[in-house]
Amino acid sequence: MTPPSSPPLSIIIIGAGFAGLTAAIECHRKGLTNLVLFEKSPSLSPLGDIISFGQNSSRIFTNWGNLPDLLSPIIHKADQVHFHDSSGRFVTTQSFKEEHLAWGERINGHRGEIHSLVYSHALSLGIPIRLGVTVTKYFETPSHAGVVTSSGEAHTADLVIAAEGVRSKARTLILGEEDHPLPSGYAVFRSWFPTPLSFFSSPLTSHLVSRGDTHNAWIGTDVHFLAASIKNGKEISWVCTHVDTSDISESWQFPGSKPAALSLLQNWDPVVKELVKATPEERLFDYKLVFRDPLPTFVSPEGRTILVGDAAHPFLPTSIQGASQAMEDGVVLAVCLDRIKGDGTKVKEAVRVWEGLRYERVHRVQKTGVTTREQWHKADWDVIWKEPEVLHLKREGWILDFDSERDAEERYERVREGLVKEGRL
Ligand SMILES: Cc1cc2nc3c(=O)[nH]c(=O)nc-3n(C[C@H](O)[C@H](O)[C@H](O)COP(=O)(O)OP(=O)(O)OC[C@H]3O[C@@H](n4cnc5c(N)ncnc54)[C@H](O)[C@@H]3O)c2cc1C
Structure with a gap:
């Protein structure tokens, strides 16, 4: 039960990459609209090049109005990849047709173009995004979390979501020390x-x-x-x-x-x-x-500041899952915050359960970045010429045929009970 007089749960999000924008859009979708997003870039220019979203994240876009229609003309359409050796000799073709039929479409396209559509969608919902605001410091107390910006302004909220990418400053608050790549x-x-x-x-x-x-x-x-x-x-x-x-x-x-x-x-x-x-x-x-070594936790000691996306778990490009896992973080977080809607005193429960739902999965997926690279870079060509499929990307159902929102809804209570038993809640 939400205490009748309590103000709506307040949230500050740092970083308008895919992690921050997804967290904002999904919180908004669950009715958590008392939020603000700070982004250090003064304007969002279409930076980057190719980026991939597996079916586990392309399904997230389908909940965001007409975004799938807007994405359609700008995304890569081939549903197979042809492998060659370095001299150009053809080795094998891997088709993605069957997985598209079974699990839905992947989305591959220009990071800047896809990002700008997601950003516009967030704006169309009325999410306040303040560009040109750099967060320089994070702090928290048992009752709230806060940030200080480069202009010296301090802002506080029930929860701060640090989605600032690989160079995250909030990692120092979470870990109690600076970590170095x-x-x-x-x-x-x-x-x-x-x-x-x-x-x-x-x-x-x-x-x-x-x-x-x-x-x-x-x-x-x-x-x-x-x-x-x-x-x-x-x-x-x-x-x-x-x-x-x-x-x-x-x-x-x-x-x-x-x-x-x-x-x-x-x-x-x-x-x-x-x-x-x-x-x-x-x-x-x-x-x-x-x-970066996996962090022991994504949650600050008081449970009021969390790391999401690359700030929590940077991915090698060969995992083809960095952006997808960043988006899953936001979806699962919104489900968890929805369970405690309006009650700022229960933020710790929501974020601990969120971490419980995410921690093992992101680290299992992270490891696939190394296995795919090694599968290609250390390939034994005597084996490959006999068995060319050795080069094929592993397309695993547990990663791709995965609905992070449904999974979080189904497992929330079990994870919460487990944390209570362990004395962590
Ligand atoms: C410019 C850029 C280009 C990229 N190009 C590609 C690409 O071509 N292919 C690919 O696969 N991946 C690319 N990525 C990475 C990819 O987008 C991420 O790995 C993935 O989407 C996870 O996103 P994220 O939101 O966690 O992090 P990011 O996408 O890194 O977003 C972090 C955001 O936080 C902002 N920020 C950082 N520090 C602060 C601060 N102190 N205060 C306020 N705001 C802050 C950053 O400006 C950025 O907008 C790129 C990232 C960036 C930032």
Whole structure:
């Protein structure tokens, strides 16, 4: 029962990435509308390149008005991927048709374009999003949590949701100390650009773009290269994951070097080299992958500040689940807060149960990032030529055919009772 005189549960969200926006939209969908979102960027420019949402998160978009219709024209349409060795010899095709029929569509597209549609949807609901506000400090007491912004303003609420991505400042409050990223030993060259006209006629590249969208993978020793054409071949995106131990700072916007990429791919398929050569210099980025050990908890000592998305659990791109798990966090959180609707004194219960529902799943999914990379980078080609399916992406039902909202509704009470028995509630 909600105490009759209590004000509605108040929430501050930091970060307007997919984690923060999903938490805001899903809370709003459950009637929790006393919230505000702070984002440090003064404007949301369409940054990034290809991003993937598995069926476990594409189903979330279907609850958000006409978003699926708006996404349809901008997403990648191929439902198969062709694998090659590094010299370009065809190895195998993996079809996604059956899983699309069984589990629904995946969504692959430009991060900036998809993000801007989600952002507009949040605005259309009336969610207050304050751009250009950087949070510099987190604090909490038993009765509330708060943040201080770079202009010195302090804001408090029943709950603070830190969705600030991999460089999260709230991790210090949660852990009681600063944690430092470790080099993963890998980096990714990434690019997205309008398909050059010459690609449509060149015998090297026309198969990539002339008959609609395509998806191709080239697998070498400790390097893999993925290329996808989008919007009926009009745009093209490629990513190349490779060994790199030089630098551990992490940013989506490090400029990449074409000569460095070409020298890495010297003896590779001419198709791959053509993709790199055609890349406009200013559209090539070099994303250094860092690694963070799993956190012992996502919840602050007083249970009033939590980490969601990459702030809690950064993913390797080879898991293809970073954005999906960030969205699941928001969906499950909204279910948990709905159970204590209006009662700010029960926030600790809601967030502890939320963590109980999320912790094991996100860390199990996180591990698939390493297994997929190793499956490709350390491939035994004697085995592969006999059994090419070894290269296929593992598409697992427990990850993809998963309804995070239903699961949370079904398990909330059991997890809560377990926490009570353990004396954690
Ligand atoms: C610019 C950018 C480009 C990206 N491009 C790709 C891509 O091409 N492909 C891909 O797979 N993934 C990409 N990602 C990462 C991907 O979006 C995330 O891994 C995933 O969606 C999880 O999202 P998140 O909301 O947890 O984190 P993020 O997407 O990192 O969002 C965090 C948000 O918090 C804001 N923020 C951070 N610190 C503060 C602060 N102190 N105060 C206020 N706001 C703060 C950031 O500006 C950002 O908007 C990109 C992320 C960013 C930020």
